[in-house]
Amino acid sequence: MLLLLGGTLAQAQPAPTREPRRRSFTLTGSPLEARIGMGIRTYIVFAVSIRGKAVEVDPKRIRVVDTGEKSLIIEPLSEPRPGERWTLRVPLEDGKAPGVAEFSLVAHPSEVDTEIDVERPEESPTACPTCAPCAALSAADAIASGFIDSDGVGTRKFPSFTDAASGLQSRDGVTYRAKTWVLVDVEIITPPGHPAWRPTGATLTSKAGETRVRAVKVEPSKDDSRLVRVLVTTDVPPSSVGLELTLHLNGPEEAPSLSIPHVTLPPAKEPKP
Structure with missing residues (x-):
């Protein structure tokens, strides 16, 4: 009886809490790693318009809660196993490269991304044909x-x-x-x-x-x-x-x-x- 009670108590221990994080990414063409948690929504905000109806993700694993002109909310229905990565692809509307924001979704033991900002890299200004470097440089x-x-x-x-x-x-x-x-x-x-x-x-x-x-x-x-x-x-x-x-x-x-x-x-x- 004591062994059974001890096993029951061990199983009843709550899962460790995960610290919500807000992170910023710059598009480079490579997948962006995002930390997700089952039942926890992740709000992704883009600097450009997206094609929300063309988002690519496994619907058996990830639920797309809502899409806006420049935003996306997802909620995992389960979690990647250790070392496993799921893919989320979001097509972008501005016609520039890369044309898709690709995410590599992973589980983290202590953190979860609840808000992600996605920017395009700053563009280098067109070089002046006859003058010194422009003040508009980043x-x-x-x-x-x-x-x-x-x-x-x-x-x-x-x-x-x-x-x-x-x-x-x-x-x-x-x-x-x-x-x-x-x-x-x-x-x-x-x-x-x-x-x-x-x-x-x-x-x-x-x-x-x-x-x-x-x-x-x-x-x-x-x-x-x-x-x-x-x-x-x-x-x-x-x-x-x-x-x-x-x-x-x-x-x-x-x-x-x-x-x-x-x-x-x-x-x-x-x-x-």
Whole structure:
């Protein structure tokens, strides 16, 4: 009787709760990893119009609750097993490449994505035929091209990091802070013998909150196939988020992601009198 009672109590233990997360992705053409949970709705907001009636997903696994001009709500009827990934494809209306936002749906033991923002990468402006670089360059293009250096913006270095599980490494990085944007500039090294690694999206968070990612710029090295430079442009975070954050880079399908801790931002500059 005691053994039976003990087994019953063990079975009655509630499932661990999952922390709801809001994440931002930039379309790159590779699948975007989204964390789902059975019975938990995920609200996906796109920067462009979508073809809601043409969404591709297994209806036996995922219920499409609602579609709007630029939004989609899904609710899993079950969950992927460990290591299993389900596919969600959302056709886009703007006629640009990629024409489909593809998601790789996975289960996570402690987190679930309840809201996802999907942006297109910032477009580089058309080059001026007779003049110097235009002021319309994005922050990532300006930093990568050397048009903006530490003069006029606050900068702060943060240390290298090695992920013991995946072997991915980040070199010492730099954060830039202007009045209206923040940029994280870091190089990632893939372990020897592993295929080239490229992030498909990013989030910048602290324990107190998250800052919205505007764009992710990826620059593979011309000299070393294991090396890639990543430039993540975000909004300026509210003061409540703090100055020490974690940069999470989403890996492509069936590849690991990388979370880089201790990404320190420069403090806001004091306004001039």
